[in-house]
Amino acid sequence: MCVAVCSCSDKGGSTPESGSSTDENFTVYKVGDVLGAWEEGCLDIHFINTGRGESSFLIFPDGTTMIIDFAGCTTISDDEEDNSPQTPFLPSADISTQDVIVNYINHFTSEVSRGHIDYALLSHMHDDHWGTYNSALPKGGDGTFVLNSLCGVGVALPFGHYLDRGYPDYNFPKALTGAKYENLRNFLTWSKSTNGTTVEQFNPGALNQIALVHDAASYPDFQIQNLTCSGYYWTGTGENYELYIPETYDNSDAYPNENNLCCAFWLRFGKFDYYTGGDHQYNGKSTYSYKDSELPMSQVIGVMDVNKANHHGTNYCNSEEFMDATCPTVWIANPWRDVQPNGTSVTRVRNANPLCSLYATNFGANCTASASDFVSTQGHVVVRVDPTATKYYVYVLEDSDMSYVVKNVKSYACK
Numbered sequence: 001m002c003v004a005v006c007s008c009s010d011k012g013g014s015t016p017e018s019g020s021s022t023d024e025n026f027t028v029y030k031v032g033d034v035l036g037a038w039e040e041g042c043l044d045i046h047f048i049n050t051g052r053g054e055s056s057f058l059i060f061p062d063g064t065t066m067i068i069d070f071a072g073c074t075t076i077s078d079d080e081e082d083n084s085p086q087t088p089f090l091p092s093a094d095i096s097t098q099d100v101i102v103n104y105i106n107h108f109t110s111e112v113s114r115g116h117i118d119y120a121l122l123s124h125m126h127d128d129h130w131g132t133y134n135s136a137l138p139k140g141g142d143g144t145f146v147l148n149s150l151c152g153v154g155v156a157l158p159f160g161h162y163l164d165r166g167y168p169d170y171n172f173p174k175a176l177t178g179a180k181y182e183n184l185r186n187f188l189t190w191s192k193s194t195n196g197t198t199v200e201q202f203n204p205g206a207l208n209q210i211a212l213v214h215d216a217a218s219y220p221d222f223q224i225q226n227l228t229c230s231g232y233y234w235t236g237t238g239e240n241y242e243l244y245i246p247e248t249y250d251n252s253d254a255y256p257n258e259n260n261l262c263c264a265f266w267l268r269f270g271k272f273d274y275y276t277g278g279d280h281q282y283n284g285k286s287t288y289s290y291k292d293s294e295l296p297m298s299q300v301i302g303v304m305d306v307n308k309a310n311h312h313g314t315n316y317c318n319s320e321e322f323m324d325a326t327c328p329t330v331w332i333a334n335p336w337r338d339v340q341p342n343g344t345s346v347t348r349v350r351n352a353n354p355l356c357s358l359y360a361t362n363f364g365a366n367c368t369a370s371a372s373d374f375v376s377t378q379g380h381v382v383v384r385v386d387p388t389a390t391k392y393y394v395y396v397l398e399d400s401d402m403s404y405v406v407k408n409v410k411s412y413a414c415k
Contacts (some may be wrong), residue, residue, distance in 0.1 A: 025387045033406050035395055037108050038063070041221075041387030043269050045306070047332055048104050049380050049399045050097045050360035051090040052130030054277065054312065055149075057105055060131035061222055061269065061387065062215035066119040067105070068276060072097040072131030072149025073336065081167055087362045090399050097131065097392045098152030103402055104156060104380070117157045121202065122150065122164040123278030124262040125176060134182030141194065144186040151187045160213070161216060162188060163202040165230045165263050168380035171398055172230055173245060174255060179271075202263040204232040204355040205241035210265070219269075221389065227264040227277065227297050230288075231256065236300035238283050245290045249309075257283065260293035266301060270389020271414035275301065275326055276308040283316035298325035304390065305414055306383055309333035311343030313360065313369075323352035330394060332381050335362045343368035356412065359394065376408050390414050 004372070025040045038044045044059040053071035073086070091100070104112070122130050131148030140147045140155045146156065154162075167188070170176040179202050183334065191197040194237040203209050206226040212219060227234050231245035251253050264277030277297070285292035307326055311317040313333030331349050333341045341360055346369045351358055361378035363369075380397040396408040 003177060021282045026384075027316040029395065029406050029409065030412075031406050031409060032098070034405050035382060035397055035404050036107075038110050040110075043272065043383075043385035043389070043392075044108065045274060045385075046104070047361055047381040048101055049090055049309070049334070050100045050335060051087045051095050051362060051377075053336050054278075055101055055129075056308065056334075057101075057108070058093045058267075059109065059113070060212055061219045063110055064118045064211075064213045065105075065109060065113040065116075066121065066210065067101075067153065068121045069123050069129040069278070070098070070101065070131055070149040070153055071128065073126075073128035073334075077211065084337045084364075084366070087336050087338060087364065091401050096149070096152065098147065098156070100402070101149065101153055102156045104404075107143070107402075107404055112214055114259075116160060117153075118160045118164045119210055120150075120154065120159040120241045121210075122162075123264075123276075124165055124258050125181070125278065126258055127180075130184075133183055135179065141187065144190065145183045147182075148183065152185070154187060154191055159191060159197045159212075160241060162191065162197050162199045163209070163263070165202055165203045165261055167199055167300065173249065173261075175248075185336075202226060202229045202393055204229040205234040205239045207239055222269045223267075227266055227301065228280075228293070229263045230231070231254040233296040234300055235280065241292065244293075244296050254288055254293055256288075258295070259283075260291055262293070263288050264297060266304075269385060272306075272382075272385045272389045272392060273302060273304045273415070274308075275304045275328070277310055279311040279317070281311045281317040282319050292319065294322040298322040301325050302332045303415060304328040305412070306330040306332065309341065312336060313345050314339065315342040315344055318345040318348055320348050320351070323348045327353050327354055329415070330351070330383070332359045332362070332383075333366055335367070338364035338366045340364045340367055340413040341369045342372070346370075346373055357394070357412075359396065361399070367415055375410065379406070379407055385414075393410045 018139040033315040046057040050071045055071040056068040057067040130150040137146035210224045259279035262278030267274040282292035304326045307328040376396040385392040398405040
């Protein structure tokens, strides 16, 4: 443990910003400002808070855009572990989750990518990441699909590339069947035909399957390393990958949870490193060791500047091994239940790096974590990396309306 703590402390602390300024590379905003749009050369990572699950929006240094997940859950899924209440709709129940996401993206995207999204990634097939299916929802496109949050965003902002863990067969480790999966297939068929969307499976181990599409030559130090998808993991060598879970199962209890099958990647930009991996967890590992889906990543991943918390920072995730390996300076959770984030997860983060800054887009009324451990417990969270990729700013934005006013800002040095 000492090695992890010592190495993490080299990443530097945070500095509050007391006033707006324009440094030599880009604009720095102060509390009370409306956060401005992405600026050329910056890397933006936005954690959009709808109160209904998880959605992240990234703008790469050349203006390439990417959305990861679409929030949108309105009911607890049948395969979730409990029935804890959900956090409130934000900014209100009067606006759909997809409209919140689309409005947010339109505010921050520059002209180079306005009106579409270059990459869309669905980390896994849980409703709080792509939207609850309901046949009564309005239909979109050619009328063969309803507008849950993924489809609603994809109609309003056409996707250039779409990736998920199971396309085109959705049959491993078991078949995914039912109306909500048929709805996704119909939407993707329409999007390919109407918008020319390239649809493919997220490839574990691939380097730059997700790449800059506007000006890659100007940013040779930007790359995305795919880590895992559907139980396949990058080995840490080249683009090689291997299967970590069984190919067949003797009983239904042995199947990995959908959370164990998430797509995950490691983004590198200069000195800045970022991890995102949906809802990876280790629940059930005492019976089936392969249900610790964080462990294989912890054996190949490096120290991060920023981690998106696995599984909303709830229990049985963000393991000791994974946190020691990634040892982030900043840890950002997207809770949407009143028991999130969980105090045991926060303790593991703190044990790995006592200096880590913790942020939560929501903070559940019945969670076991302490609010005093967090820089912020409510609001959109934005990581903006400066064009030199040597420092970054973390902004917390008002989420009770769509003003995007800065509530808190701190600066950090890259490791």
